[in-house]
Amino acid sequence: MTVTISSELLVQASALRKVYDSGFVAVDGIDFQLRRGEAFGFLGPNGAGKSSTMRMLGCVSPLSAGSLRMLGLETAEHGPEIRARIGVVPQDDTLDTELTVRENLLIYGRYFGLGRAVIRERAERLLEFARLTDKADAQVEALSGGMRRRLTIARALVNEPEILLLDEPTTGLDPQARHLLWERLYQLKADGVTLVLTTHYMDEAEQLCDRLVVMDAGRIVAEGSPQDLIRTHATREVLELRFPPGEQQLTAGRLAALAERVEVLPDRVLLYCEDGETALAAVHAERITPLTALVRRASLEDVFLTLTGRTLVD
Amino acid sequence: MTVLSAPHTAVHHGRLRGAGNMVARNLLIYRHTWYLLLAEVFEPVLYLLSIGVGIGQLVGRVPGLGDSPVAYSAFVAPALLATAAMNGAMNETTFNMFAKLRLNRTYESIRATPMTAQHIALGEALWAVLRGTLITTGFLVVVSVLGLAHSAGILLVLPGAALIGFAFASAGLVVVTYLRSWQDFQFIQLAMLPMFLFATTFYPLGVYPRWLQIVVECLPLYQSIELVRQPSLGQVGFQLLVPVVYLTVFGAVSLRWAMRRIDRALTR
Amino acid sequence: MALLPDLARSPALREFTYWMHRYRRTWRGTVVVNVANPLLFLAAMGVGLGRLVDDGGSDHLHGATYLAFFAPGLLAAAAMQNAFLDSAGPVFQSARQRGNYRAAAATPMRPADILTGHLLFTGFRVLTSALAFVVVIVATGAVPWRHSLLLLPAALLTGLAFAAPVAAWAVTVTRSTRINGVFRFVLLPMYMFSGTFYSTTQLPDWLRAVVSVTPLYQGIQLCRELALGTAAPLDSGVHVLYLAAMATAGLLLGRRTYTRHLYG
Numbered sequence: 001m002t003v004t005i006s007s008e009l010l011v012q013a014s015a016l017r018k019v020y021d022s023g024f025v026a027v028d029g030i031d032f033q034l035r036r037g038e039a040f041g042f043l044g045p046n047g048a049g050k051s052s053t054m055r056m057l058g059c060v061s062p063l064s065a066g067s068l069r070m071l072g073l074e075t076a077e078h079g080p081e082i083r084a085r086i087g088v089v090p091q092d093d094t095l096d097t098e099l100t101v102r103e104n105l106l107i108y109g110r111y112f113g114l115g116r117a118v119i120r121e122r123a124e125r126l127l128e129f130a131r132l133t134d135k136a137d138a139q140v141e142a143l144s145g146g147m148r149r150r151l152t153i154a155r156a157l158v159n160e161p162e163i164l165l166l167d168e169p170t171t172g173l174d175p176q177a178r179h180l181l182w183e184r185l186y187q188l189k190a191d192g193v194t195l196v197l198t199t200h201y202m203d204e205a206e207q208l209c210d211r212l213v214v215m216d217a218g219r220i221v222a223e224g225s226p227q228d229l230i231r232t233h234a235t236r237e238v239l240e241l242r243f244p245p246g247e248q249q250l251t252a253g254r255l256a257a258l259a260e261r262v263e264v265l266p267d268r269v270l271l272y273c274e275d276g277e278t279a280l281a282a283v284h285a286e287r288i289t290p291l292t293a294l295v296r297r298a299s300l301e302d303v304f305l306t307l308t309g310r311t312l313v314d
Numbered sequence: 315m316t317v318l319s320a321p322h323t324a325v326h327h328g329r330l331r332g333a334g335n336m337v338a339r340n341l342l343i344y345r346h347t348w349y350l351l352l353a354e355v356f357e358p359v360l361y362l363l364s365i366g367v368g369i370g371q372l373v374g375r376v377p378g379l380g381d382s383p384v385a386y387s388a389f390v391a392p393a394l395l396a397t398a399a400m401n402g403a404m405n406e407t408t409f410n411m412f413a414k415l416r417l418n419r420t421y422e423s424i425r426a427t428p429m430t431a432q433h434i435a436l437g438e439a440l441w442a443v444l445r446g447t448l449i450t451t452g453f454l455v456v457v458s459v460l461g462l463a464h465s466a467g468i469l470l471v472l473p474g475a476a477l478i479g480f481a482f483a484s485a486g487l488v489v490v491t492y493l494r495s496w497q498d499f500q501f502i503q504l505a506m507l508p509m510f511l512f513a514t515t516f517y518p519l520g521v522y523p524r525w526l527q528i529v530v531e532c533l534p535l536y537q538s539i540e541l542v543r544q545p546s547l548g549q550v551g552f553q554l555l556v557p558v559v560y561l562t563v564f565g566a567v568s569l570r571w572a573m574r575r576i577d578r579a580l581t582r
Numbered sequence: 583m584a585l586l587p588d589l590a591r592s593p594a595l596r597e598f599t600y601w602m603h604r605y606r607r608t609w610r611g612t613v614v615v616n617v618a619n620p621l622l623f624l625a626a627m628g629v630g631l632g633r634l635v636d637d638g639g640s641d642h643l644h645g646a647t648y649l650a651f652f653a654p655g656l657l658a659a660a661a662m663q664n665a666f667l668d669s670a671g672p673v674f675q676s677a678r679q680r681g682n683y684r685a686a687a688a689t690p691m692r693p694a695d696i697l698t699g700h701l702l703f704t705g706f707r708v709l710t711s712a713l714a715f716v717v718v719i720v721a722t723g724a725v726p727w728r729h730s731l732l733l734l735p736a737a738l739l740t741g742l743a744f745a746a747p748v749a750a751w752a753v754t755v756t757r758s759t760r761i762n763g764v765f766r767f768v769l770l771p772m773y774m775f776s777g778t779f780y781s782t783t784q785l786p787d788w789l790r791a792v793v794s795v796t797p798l799y800q801g802i803q804l805c806r807e808l809a810l811g812t813a814a815p816l817d818s819g820v821h822v823l824y825l826a827a828m829a830t831a832g833l834l835l836g837r838r839t840y841t842r843h844l845y846g
């Protein structure tokens with residue numbers, strides 16, 4: 001079986017722009033493409049324009065300029081057809097609070113025009129998938145944050161979508177709930193669902209995404225696999241030093257010569273280098289004594305810091 | 315679980331199919347809270363028993379539509395019936411829809427599916443008509459039990475109630491898109507209460523000076539009351555076309571306007 | 583004079599000030615319900631329906647015009663409604679979602695002060711709405727102005743006879759639908775049958791007996807006797823005592839429910 005390139009590309013966005021009525025430019029001309037089976041991420045701080053992009057991908061927010069083709073169709077003309085084939089997990093849960101857990105799935109299936117028998121069968125399977133079978137008859141309000149998130153994801157899968165859009169799937173969840181959710185998303189990925197997700201957690205992006213773009217102020221500032229991005233925009237290791245209050249400013253200048261690049265944050269100094277231990281030895285040799293010193297591998301956080309001079313989560 | 319296994323079927327809702335989905339959702343909820351409808355039957359029944367009967371003793375008979383004066387309660391009952399249909403429909407598309415539109419963002423999640431704003435508007439209007447008609451039916455049963463249904467024309471009341479429901483449900487759909495907070499509901503009350511009180515609910519048009527009569531005749535509730543009162547008092551004829559045409563046009567124009575407004579409200 | 587500085591520093595007054603502060607932002611909207619609503623009823627029923635009733639010439643009204651009969655009844659009914667609207671929903675919300683009761687309870691204010699402060703505010707609202715209404719009915723000539731002065735305290739007393747017990751109950755409510763339910767199934771029937779629109783002498787004996795023990799009936803009778811100038815010390819005294827007893831009982835009960843809820 002041969003697969004042509006055009007059928008491979010599920011999403012083609014070019015010069016995509018979103019300007020709100022207020023005149024605010026939330027998305028400022030971005031290009032990206034997405035292949036079937038990929039897990040693709042938008043990494044960026046609050047206000048970067050991630051949700052605005054996701055709403056355009058969800059075909060509920062008209063483009064201000066540019067073009068967006070999904071599943072081979074132009075979003076502007078084929079909203080309902082495209083929406084029939086995608087699943088959406090919005091940033092804030094929009095579950096139907098007047099219905100029970102199971103009813104949420106049953107009714108949502110009807111919105112896709114699915115037959116009753118099909119929906120019933122899928123609802124049970126999805127309850128299982130979301131680990132909510134024993135909550136099936138509970139009111140939505142009685143669910144924990146993690147359970148609501150899983151129900152929202154289950155709901156988005158009721159039409160067996162080809163693309164699943166997840167806007168900040170784990171923001172606000174405790175670590176345990178996050179890990180359970182990640183595990184569920186791996187499962188989907190293994191099943192071949194194309195995932196598009198936004199996050200401002202670099203660990204989430206590193207764990208889940210094959211490929212990602214870094215967004216800042218409505219623009220894409222870098223693109224690649226997590227490893228590529230770290231290789232291109234950061235060094236292999238990072239040495240983090242903390243100093244007593246007041247001393248950081250005095251020593252920062254002296255550290256500049258000891259690493260490829262030095263980043264001074266309010267509470268610590270980062271030294272970018274190939275080998276953290278060697279750099280630390282050099283620091284000690286200079287008779288500089290930090291309160292604490294930590295050597296770690298570079299992460300996407302460092303990529304973002306390099307590209308924008310700011311941290312992801314403030 | 316394999317998600318991609320099923321062959322994809324293109325879904326493009328017909329209008330009614332999409333609207334039917336909204337009705338199905340609301341029916342599911344009313345399976346648990348049907349008794350709320352009884353509360354809305356209760357209110358006009360109270361008015362009827364208290365004002366219709368109590369004031370009836372003070373008033374005696376009122377000049378009816380034709381030649382013979384009618385008992386006061388028989389005069390008031392059809393107006394309360396029309397009001398019940400109006401409230402039953404409009405409460406749904408204002409109070410209940412406001413929460414879904416602004417607070418719970420229910421429609422936002424529905425719009426993420428192949429459903430469109432048109433489906434949502436049409437579905438909610440349809441549901442509201444159903445609800446208004448149900449409430450009216452409940453009230454009609456009470457009226458008949460009390461022996462206030464004098465004419466077979468009373469059976470025309472049910473399609474009449476559906477039309478009244480349609481007109482006010484659609485008007486409610488327009489209004490709800492302009493509301494910003496619960497406080498704004500006071501303005502609805504500011505329009506609805508005077509209409510309820512002055513649109514010949516409790517006394518005939520003849521009480522007013524001519525210029526005021528003309529103003530009252532333009533009110534949608536006046537037309538609704540006429541649509542119900544005339545057949546209830548045994549007056550069935552071509553003059554009923556006036557309220558029928560008025561309410562149909564009023565409802566259709568409102569519905570079109572509402573569809574545009576809801577689409578805008580759900581699009582960012 | 584010694585009383586005044588004390589009062590100004592009283593914790594209950596601080597709660598009152600809190601509500602007045604909110605009120606300064608929202609009073610315009612509430613005018614619709616509190617003032618326009620009864621005036622619309624007065625115009626439609628008192629004047630419009632009055633023409634039919636006065637033509638009928640019933641002797642249930644003891645020679646008064648329908649407007650003169652209806653207006654004081656409506657005054658009492660509006661006092662009840664306004665008292666309910668200001669004490670049921672706001673108390674429920676303060677105790678639940680909005681949480682300002684819990685915030686207040688964390689200060690030196692005692693639950694009793696919070697309750698008293700809220701009732702002071704409700705009383706203020708009932709009184710100002712009643713004032714607007716009385717000005718209108720005196721201006722229309724429905725009530726002679728000499729009879730109107732005592733109408734304000736009578737309306738206030740009627741309002742408090744509802745506000746205190748309702749607040750005592752509302753602080754314990756867990757679902758907002760209960761409040762709507764009580765409005766629909768308790769207040770509305772009372773409004774309809776306690777003699778607002780017509781004399782209770784028209785009712786069957788059994789219903790009349792039931793109605794005569796409702797606080798609204800007592801409030802309506804008091805206002806009507808004052809407005810029509812038929813007040814007699816004994817009859818009117820009974821109404822006043824009844825209403826005062828309701829208010830006091832509500833206050834005492836409320837102290838307990840507030841304490842249990844806010845410290846529980």
Ligand SMILES: Nc1ncnc2c1ncn2[C@@H]1O[C@H](COP(=O)(O)OP(=O)(O)O)[C@@H](O)[C@H]1O
Pocket residue numbers: 020021022024025026044045046047048049050051052053582
């Ligand atoms: N409906 C809207 N109207 C006007 N501005 C908006 C609207 N939605 C979002 N914005 C603005 O657009 C910017 C990007 O928002 P968003 O796409 O939600 O970012 P992110 O999801 O990355 O946090 C923000 O500054 C936000 O305030």
Ligand SMILES: [Mg+2]
Pocket residue numbers: 047050051052091167168
């Ligand atoms: Mg966002």
